[in-house]
Amino acid sequence: MPTISIRAHGVSATRNQTLVNPETGEIVKLTAFQPPERTATKGWTSNVARRNEQRLQQVDFEAVDGVPAFVTLTMPAQQMADVSAAMFHAWLKRWIQYMKRHGLLHYYWILEFQATGNPHLHLLVWLDHDWDALEQYKALRSWVNMLNKSDVGARLQGQIWENIDVGGEITVDGETVPAHPERVLMYLAKHAARGVAHYQRQIENMPDDWQYRSGRVWGHDRGLPLREQQDVECDYPTFWRYRRLVRRWRCSEANSIVDPERRCAAVVQARRCLRCPRPEISPYRGISAWVPSDVASALLDAAMRGGEHAEE
Template structure:
């Protein structure tokens, strides 16, 4: 049976893959035999990107205390051949420890690779105070100092600290994003999920040591407030109606975007979110969207009570 999942900021509807238990003859979910892959993997995979997006959709942003900031940490690509994944994650661990000693309450980080092969980390941090310019400089300088001790000549000028002033804008990977922790992480999640084939996630662009075992490519602190996910199993009629309602909601949201270029792209994406080139797969293709929990719940209630054909619209 299909399952509809509702999270704080997102929803998804998927068709459960089932198999017959050879011992009991019971029909069970495939995941009972094939647990999802964990993060000691070869970088970004579809499952890793999906879990990252779903975890971001669970964050209880209103329950997070602190002053948010967006940090990008980089390093020179010329020395990446001598840097293992274990070394890099050790540097990140030490930098996070430094930040905890200086007032960091929570964090969420995402690892990406540039076309040159060197990794950079996006970190959203929440501090227990509003930092002075000297404090932000010391935070970036601490990352450079950690690398210097390992013989890697990073520069402070290559690191970025941006305060998140709600209501304004900031630039993330060259894109202008509304200045709000949720919108920043939403952009990064969409950026990660839109295609593992993106050059920033291709194994070919990773250093040799990383291709076999990259370690985690996203993470957060254990105390980050999360909301529990609600899973509802339904019949196929409800599954199909819910998919169509989510698409309509996405279209309405896209048409409300003021920027004409972004609006056009969002409308195209919304219209095609249920399409698949394989006619045998298309009617059962799952849907995933950043939808507030209260909206997703109303859409699910409507899908349960609506009549009409189960078949998908063309």
């Protein structure tokens, strides 16, 4: 049976993978019968990107205390052959410890790779007070000093600190997005969910030492408030109606975008979200979208009512 999962800021509808228990004959979910095997983390995969996006959709922004800011930390591409994944994660751990000593309350980070193989780190942080320019400078300088002590030349000019003034705008990777923690994380999740085919996700673009065991490519603090998702099992007619309703909502949201180029790209993406060239897979293809929980619940009610007016 399919399952519809409603989170604080997103929704997904997927077909459960099931199998028959050879001892009891009972039909059970694959994850319950055979938990996924833990293996060495090898960078971005489709499963890693999906788990990241779903976790981002669970963050309860209303319950997060602190002043939000967006930080980008980089490393020199010309020396990446000398930097192992273990070294990077040790630096990240030490930098977070420095931040905690100076008022860090919560954080969420995502690691990306540029075409040169240069990793850069995006962090959304929540602080116990609004940091002034000197405090921001010291935080970035602490990262640069850490790398320099390991004979890795880092430049202060390559590090970025941006306050998130809710209601304004912020630049992320050269693109302007509304200044709100949720919108920043949505942007990062969109990039993280591009898939392994994108150049920032391809293993070939990672430093050689990272390709076998990169370590985690996203993470957050244990205390970050999360809202538990609601899982609803349904029949296939409801599943199919719900997919169409979510697609319709996505198209409506895409049409409301002011910028014509972004609107066109978003509309095309929304219209194609259910397309699949393989007819045997198409009826079971899942759907995932950033949808407010109240909207997702309303769409579920409409899908469960069924009938010819459920999608109006």
